[in-house]
Amino acid sequence: MARRVLPGFGLSLGYTLAYLGLIVFLPLAALAVKASDIGFAGFWATLTSPHVLAALRLSFGAALLSAVVNAAVGLLVAWVLVRYTFPGRRLFDALVDLPFALPTAVAGIALTTLYAPKGWIGAWLAPLGIKVAFTPLGVLVAMIFVGFPFVVRTVQPVLESLDRDIEEAATTLGATRVQTFARVLFPLLLPALLTGFALALARAVGEYGSVIFIAGNIPMKSEILPLVIVKQLEQYKYGDAAAVGVVMLALSFLLLLAISLLQRWSRRWAER
Amino acid sequence: MLVSLRRTLAGSLLWLGAAGAHAADISLLNVSYDPTRELYKDINSAFAAQWKAGRGDTVTVNVSHGGSGKQARSVIDGLEADVVTLALAYDIDAIAEKGLIAGDWQTRLPHNATPYTSTIVFLVRKGNPKGIKDWNDLIKPGVEVITPNPKTSGGARWNYLAAWGYALKQPGGSDATAKDFVAALFKNVPVLDTGARGSTTTFVQRGIGDVLLAWENEALLARQELGKDEFEIIAPSLSILAEPPVALVDKVADKHGTRAVAEAYLKFLYTPAAQDLAGKHYYRPYDEAAAKKYAAVFPKVTTFTIDDVFGGWKKAQATHFADGAVFDQLGVGK
Numbered sequence: 001m002a003r004r005v006l007p008g009f010g011l012s013l014g015y016t017l018a019y020l021g022l023i024v025f026l027p028l029a030a031l032a033v034k035a036s037d038i039g040f041a042g043f044w045a046t047l048t049s050p051h052v053l054a055a056l057r058l059s060f061g062a063a064l065l066s067a068v069v070n071a072a073v074g075l076l077v078a079w080v081l082v083r084y085t086f087p088g089r090r091l092f093d094a095l096v097d098l099p100f101a102l103p104t105a106v107a108g109i110a111l112t113t114l115y116a117p118k119g120w121i122g123a124w125l126a127p128l129g130i131k132v133a134f135t136p137l138g139v140l141v142a143m144i145f146v147g148f149p150f151v152v153r154t155v156q157p158v159l160e161s162l163d164r165d166i167e168e169a170a171t172t173l174g175a176t177r178v179q180t181f182a183r184v185l186f187p188l189l190l191p192a193l194l195t196g197f198a199l200a201l202a203r204a205v206g207e208y209g210s211v212i213f214i215a216g217n218i219p220m221k222s223e224i225l226p227l228v229i230v231k232q233l234e235q236y237k238y239g240d241a242a243a244v245g246v247v248m249l250a251l252s253f254l255l256l257l258a259i260s261l262l263q264r265w266s267r268r269w270a271e272r
Numbered sequence: 273m274l275v276s277l278r279r280t281l282a283g284s285l286l287w288l289g290a291a292g293a294h295a296a297d298i299s300l301l302n303v304s305y306d307p308t309r310e311l312y313k314d315i316n317s318a319f320a321a322q323w324k325a326g327r328g329d330t331v332t333v334n335v336s337h338g339g340s341g342k343q344a345r346s347v348i349d350g351l352e353a354d355v356v357t358l359a360l361a362y363d364i365d366a367i368a369e370k371g372l373i374a375g376d377w378q379t380r381l382p383h384n385a386t387p388y389t390s391t392i393v394f395l396v397r398k399g400n401p402k403g404i405k406d407w408n409d410l411i412k413p414g415v416e417v418i419t420p421n422p423k424t425s426g427g428a429r430w431n432y433l434a435a436w437g438y439a440l441k442q443p444g445g446s447d448a449t450a451k452d453f454v455a456a457l458f459k460n461v462p463v464l465d466t467g468a469r470g471s472t473t474t475f476v477q478r479g480i481g482d483v484l485l486a487w488e489n490e491a492l493l494a495r496q497e498l499g500k501d502e503f504e505i506i507a508p509s510l511s512i513l514a515e516p517p518v519a520l521v522d523k524v525a526d527k528h529g530t531r532a533v534a535e536a537y538l539k540f541l542y543t544p545a546a547q548d549l550a551g552k553h554y555y556r557p558y559d560e561a562a563a564k565k566y567a568a569v570f571p572k573v574t575t576f577t578i579d580d581v582f583g584g585w586k587k588a589q590a591t592h593f594a595d596g597a598v599f600d601q602l603g604v605g606k
Contacts, residue, residue, distance in 0.1 A: 113477075217466060218604065219464075220599070236366045
């Protein structure tokens with residue numbers, strides 16, 4: 001074996017593997033074992049029940065949509081915070097992290113109070129025929145809220161490290177502003193943007209506390225997957241609950257894997 | 273080395289013996305559901321005082337509160353409850369199925385092991401603007417009904433069964449008409465919160481809905497705390513007798529050596545003193561003196577029991593609330 005430049009590879013790798021095994025892999029394995037209680041037929045029957053399928057569509061659909069919104073708005077916010085100086089910038093910068101710090105139940109109750117038909121915002125939307133709280137739209141709003149900081153915080157440092165020289169070079173070479181952004185800046189930001197997107201997506205899929213207050217939880221309409229798991233547990237059907245959990249995990253893993261592949265591809269594209 | 277170990281052991285045994293001769297400090301864990309917080313606070317101090325006077329031991333009863341199903345799962349997963357006092361027999365049956373409680377638990381204490389009862393009533397806004405008087409007013413178009421999801425809330429299952437039993441007992445009532453009635457009722461539900469307290473918040477704080485289906489004790493408490501001039505309680509012509517049962521967790525009590533005191537605690541719930549406290553906290557007492565004292569508090573409601581109409585909890589759960597069972601067939605949300 002070739003001598004490595006840095007010492008301590010074996011020790012640190014061993015530590016990493018043991019830690020990951022204990023903190024991440026063990027609970028997941030326990031989940032899979034629990035799910036295997038009900039056998040393949042039971043597993044399949046649980047997953048293809050209309051309630052589970054409807055919740056699956058809502059959870060992943062709303063989470064993807066919320067991640068797209070957060071990617072777009074997050075990029076804009078990161079841009080404003082990095083590129084412009086204005087009074088109160090530091091304050092805004094600190095505000096971005098608040099959705100991280102707030103207990104999710106508090107966020108859910110606050111959002112529901114705002115968007116309920118008699119709430120501050122809901123009362124304005126009601127005459128227009130727009131219902132937010134207790135509809136799938138409410139689920140989306142809560143997911144956007146909890147996932148917001150991720151994109152800002154992943155894109156911001158990359159944007160800060162970009163040299164102005166590149167843009168100036170592009171301009172002197174005759175690129176329009178749009179071209180400079182689309183062909184020079186965006187490719188450099190894309191990997192970070194995708195990381196933020198993936199984190200926001202993962203958070204939104206797993207979110208329970210805030211969504212549960214605003215969703216209304218109407219079967220087939222505004223029930224999220226984590227609620228379906230709670231419903232199974234209320235019937236003491238641990239195996240079925242674990243089965244839904246395993247599927248959520250598998251789907252999330254596939255999505256995150258796809259995003260990481262996309263990221264690798266985008267990095268190569270940026271280097272070209 | 274060996275000698276010193278032996279000496280230490282002897283010393284600690286001596287100390288234990290000395291402690292045993294004095295009055296003991298006993299602690300019990302009562303795992304209960306949400307709205308019993310105020311009730312058990314009073315009952316626990318009354319029980320501790322009585323036990324201290326009789327036996328000289330100090331008993332501290334700790335109570336854990338939460339959704340009934342969640343509490344039962346905690347006990348199954350190893351929360352060491354000496355006694356459980358939950359919202360429905362189904363949750364205690366689930367613990368019994370795991371072998372922690374003897375299978376005949378419901379016959380070990382009087383009245384189906386239920387020291388106090390309640391029923392399902394309606395809470396409406398001041399002046400009852402929608403003119404709600406009975407269950408059949410709840411399925412009228414334009415009436416919004418607030419109730420938690422029966423799949424996630426044990427309390428809400430009582431609401432559902434009360435509505436079903438009412439429809440069933442109407443002239444010409446059958447399972448088919450009851451199913452249509454309950455389906456129509458749930459069509460009028462805009463929000464299905466996961467628990468009873470969530471529904472109360474939706475109705476009271478957010479001003480959503482015209483009528484809240486609630487346990488009588490919750491409705492009376494809400495009215496007491498939130499102002500008598502904001503809400504009115506409507507008693508339907510017919511409702512279900514809600515029986516929140518209690519049980520000794522045999523395995524845990526034997527392990528803790530607390531069986532005697534835990535059994536005494538549960539029996540205490542049936543004494544006039546505890547029955548009076550139940551009435552004070554808006555639960556319907558069995559004890560005649562207490563029932564008479566608080567008669568004015570409780571509206572007159574004719575009730576039926578889950579055993580009579582549904583053949584007990586196990587059957588009701590399988591028929592109505594299991595996956596793919598009647599509640600799932602109602603087409604709620606469509």
